[in-house]
Amino acid sequence: MNADDDSLFDTLRRWRAESRPAALATVVSTWGSSPRPEGSHLAVDGEGHFIGSVSGGCIEGAVIEAALEVMRSRQPRLLEFGVSDEQAWQVGLACGGRVQVFVEAVE
Amino acid sequence: MKAGTLARIAEAQGKRQGLVVVTRLADGAQCLVDSSGVSGELQLAAAAREEVAALLLSGRSAALSGEPGCFARAYVPSPRLLIVGAVHIAQALAPMAATAGYEVTVIDPRGAFASPERFPGVQLSDEWPDEALARLGLDAATALVALSHDPKLDDPALELALPSELFYIGALGSRRTHEKRLERLRAAGLGELTVRIHSPIGLDLGGRAPAEIAVSILAEIIQVRHRGATA
Numbered sequence: 001m002n003a004d005d006d007s008l009f010d011t012l013r014r015w016r017a018e019s020r021p022a023a024l025a026t027v028v029s030t031w032g033s034s035p036r037p038e039g040s041h042l043a044v045d046g047e048g049h050f051i052g053s054v055s056g057g058c059i060e061g062a063v064i065e066a067a068l069e070v071m072r073s074r075q076p077r078l079l080e081f082g083v084s085d086e087q088a089w090q091v092g093l094a095c096g097g098r099v100q101v102f103v104e105a106v107e
Numbered sequence: 108m109k110a111g112t113l114a115r116i117a118e119a120q121g122k123r124q125g126l127v128v129v130t131r132l133a134d135g136a137q138c139l140v141d142s143s144g145v146s147g148e149l150q151l152a153a154a155a156r157e158e159v160a161a162l163l164l165s166g167r168s169a170a171l172s173g174e175p176g177c178f179a180r181a182y183v184p185s186p187r188l189l190i191v192g193a194v195h196i197a198q199a200l201a202p203m204a205a206t207a208g209y210e211v212t213v214i215d216p217r218g219a220f221a222s223p224e225r226f227p228g229v230q231l232s233d234e235w236p237d238e239a240l241a242r243l244g245l246d247a248a249t250a251l252v253a254l255s256h257d258p259k260l261d262d263p264a265l266e267l268a269l270p271s272e273l274f275y276i277g278a279l280g281s282r283r284t285h286e287k288r289l290e291r292l293r294a295a296g297l298g299e300l301t302v303r304i305h306s307p308i309g310l311d312l313g314g315r316a317p318a319e320i321a322v323s324i325l326a327e328i329i330q331v332r333h334r335g336a337t338a
Contacts, residue, residue: 004183009116015207016113026156028132028178039168052285100165102178104135107110 002092008052012043012106021046022106023067027054027099031082034097046071053099055081066084066103076104112147115139116182123184123246125163126166129155131177135156140179148176184248185210186274186332191236191264192255193220196279199321200252201229207325214239214264215255217338236264245271250328252308253278262291269300275331277308303336 015022025042027034035056042052042060042068054063059081066079082098109327113136119141120124127140131149137146137153145151151159153175167181184268186206190197193215201211213231215221218268221231251268253261253276260279268276269292280288285306290303309323310330 006120006185007115009120013117015109026130026178028130036166038170038178043337078132083114085188102130102132104108104130106108106113 004052008041011051014044015043021071023070023103024106025054025063025067025101025103028078028102029100030097031099032097034099036099042067044068044071051068055099059101060100063101063103070103070105076102076107078102089105108135111169112137112139119182123248125166125181125183125246127159127163127179127181129159129171129174129177129179131174133176145183151177165182181226187212187243188328189214189240189243189251191215191251191253192225192257192258192259192279193217193231194254195223195317196320196324197317198225201226203318203321203325204328205229207329208249212239212243215260220325231291235258237267237276238265242265245273247272247274249273250275250332251277252324252328256280256284256293260294266295266297267303269297269303275305275336276296276303276329277305277327279308280306282307283312305331 023044025036027036027040030038036054039078040054042050042054042063044050044064048064050064053090066077070077079101110173116126128137129140129149129151130137136149138151140325152173153174155171157174157180158171162179162181167183168180171179186209188209188211190200190213193213197213201213204211212230212232214236216233216235218233219325221233245268251273253264255261264277287336289301305327308319310324310326314320314323
């Protein structure tokens with residue numbers, strides 16, 4: 001496994017070993033030019049600490065918000081960001097691409 | 108994601124084994140796929156299992172056309188580069204390969220060659236190549252280059268490398284040196300496998316300096332990894 005995945009999963013396991021709530025976000029589809037490929041991960045803990053990336057930095061804030069919600073509800077969510085989307089324009093996928101991000105709680 | 112899935116990903120990491128996690132995006136149901144089969148609550152159609160098997164080899168992650176609404180995330184080991192011979196070209200190749208994402212080990216039992224002064228920050232082994240390779244394991248995510256110019260070091264490494272799953276095997280040396288090497292390997296009963304050796308080593312970029320040759324070698328390794336040995 002590559003070094004980025006190694007450190008992300010090490011961190012995720014440490015959070016869970018400390019009984020901290022955690023969620024994992026994954027880029028599951030991309031259109032046009034998007035900065036991070038399918039499979040890219042972002043892990044978030046219950047206080048909003050995070051490791052990894054699902055974009056060049058433009059949608060991370062919104063994904064972390066959704067991850068905190070998923071930790072409370074235990075229901076996974078599929079998020080979509082793109083320039084056609086009002087919210088995405090606000091959070092700013094400057095490259096003009098579109099991405100779908102799946103967010104799940106980690107037991 | 109279930110706690111058991113997280114544990115299996117960590118276990119695969121530690122053992123340098125590949126693993127795919129398939130997720131149904133509608134409800135988060137998952138299954139795990141590795142070389143021993145499929146496990147978990149999500150069932151996969153035969154076509155999707157074939158797609159997942161291909162992803163396990165390539166290390167790519169993608170939506171599955173054989174199981175609509177499902178995404179497959181592949182976790183595969185980092186590529187490794189084992190360099191036999193702590194020579195001048197190795198001094199240039201080791202840091203370049205590390206920058207390109209390879210875990211690098213330089214193997215040379217001659218202490219004057221494999222010294223931390225010559226290889227700052229590089230993983231060094233002072234074992235004989237056959238001992239080092241047996242310990243490190245020769246898997247399909249690993250490349251090996253024999254650069255020592257010394258048959259006492261290069262040959263035992265190649266004898267273990269040729270029958271292994273290594274994705275790339277290269278050996279430095281002139282055509283004449285390589286002809287002699289092939290004769291020795293044929294005598295050792297490895298004749299049919301010697302076509303796996305890339306020699307002359309590296310893409311033909313025309314450079315002569317150690318760092319230029321290192322670029323040629325790394326470029327060839329990257330090409331074979333992504334395009335296959337026939338590229």
